[in-house]
Amino acid sequence: MNTHLTETHDGLRDDLALISNWITPGARVLDLGCGDGALLAHLQQTKQVSGYGLEIDPDNLIDCVAAGVNVLQLDLDAGLEEFEDNSFDFVVMSSALQEVRRPDELIDEMLRIGRDSIVTFPNFGHWKPRLSLGLRGLMPVSGSLPNRWYDTPNIHLCTVRDFETLCRHKSVEIVRRHVVNHAHRSNIGMRTFPNLLGEIALYQLRRGTSD
């Protein structure tokens, strides 16, 4: 399946449109680092989902409020212990995994709170970062990694392989994986060599049975 957009998502950012495809209608969704609330606003309109976005930036928060999205001004690094086990169908974290202090602990929390979790992150194993670092000796700057080393919010960059190793250690079930380029398109090459050719990785995760 040459997946790009299987549904119409007018004006929605491509990565959010990809996530949106995986969310079932009427679901209860918690969106970690929800930005301006675009994903939730879209899901409310097209899939009648309910839920909340978590956002630390006050200007983003105001955008969410203006968009009619339930938003809670909370710091992901302060933990999510107030949220009850299994209280959401989906816990989503788009392009924020690499910015938090303890991604591993946050993934545990997502799996505890949600039946399903959806995580996206820029793949540091893509050939371009490898080339930049390996041949030129420079920290990579690219479409999916636009910041320079000194002003980047990314403090825990990882590769597709790193991430899947962590999932294996945690006995996390990978329900599905999708890798795309920075224009959020996929092809057979990316599906065959995701860690080398995928720029952005999307995962749907569940608690493993051994938990």
Added chain:
Amino acid sequence: MNHDAPHSVGQVEPQTLHVEQAMPLDCGKTLDRFDIVYETYGTLNADASNAVLICHALSGNHHAAGYHSEDDTKPGWWDKCIGPGKMIDTDRFFVVSPANLGGYNGSTGPGSTHPDTGRHYGPDFPVVTAGDWVRSQDILREALGIEQWSAVIGGSLGGMQVMQWSIDFPDRLRHAVVIAAAPKLSAQNIAFNEIARQAIVTDPEFHGGRYYEHDVVPRRGLMLARMLGHITYLSDEAMRAKFGRDLRDGRISYGFDVEFQVESYLRYQGASFVDRFDANTYLLMTKALDYFDPAHAHGGDLAKAFAPATARFLVISFTSDWRFAPARSREIVDSLVDAGKQVSYAEVTSDLGHDDFLLTLPHYVKTMRAYLDRVAREIGA
């Protein structure tokens, strides 16, 4: 004074609703008849859908915005936030601001005349609760011909009434805006209230609450209560910034008169409060605060208490508020999330403390505006 400034509601006149129906109170007593004094700002639209109720805090009353006379220099207590084009926009909303029962210079309270005895109620005025207030405000709603408030808004003790509204009359409000509040008082909060009450009742001029008949007021007690309260309304940081250790006369005098600026400020706040507030009312208001605990009837489970609520919530806290710190607002938010309610929560970075809810920090105002703009569009205002 220019009371015609573009963002002022201008000169306003308090109105009175005489209620002739008896109202049973939570304490078991009944008020046979009572007055609710209120002000309104803005215009009620044709389908009466744009009404907003303002619930006031401990020292507030019906006079939330505008001026009472041509040479009035002091506007209502929330004038910075209520008016044409302001955060609570009277060009779009019809704002109703009642004074609570038990208050001073407004709705029936301890300083009012008891209809049976012809004397001041004084200590005989029953102890009222947030639940009683909300019931009386609902009588006002009905009298004004308002089916449903588009929003009920309140800060501090006012925020507690907003929560009470959402639980007791879920169909009567679309939105609940709870600002700088707590789901119940902490032991520390109650302790502060108790010291304030003790200051009042041990004042020799208190006369068991019948000071009106002795033509005196328990000045010292009420002043101390207000001074104590004021400390809790400001952050340590704000006091440091405002007064530091500045001396009024520039040098230490090795005595017990006012020396530090902060002492001078507190004495001024206390003294001016005595002229506009009633000691028995202070006792009642602090008791209403102490008793507020909607979770109590549900085994301490606040989420269960919120179960009947259908309103959408906006909860706001201020980082420098230590009287009702952000963690207290988080308790409210967490319970609303657990109960599956629609809620947004903003934690506004601030310096001043609890009093920040009365002022206009940009992120606070922008969040409120964004929220109330949606409310207005929802109802077509």
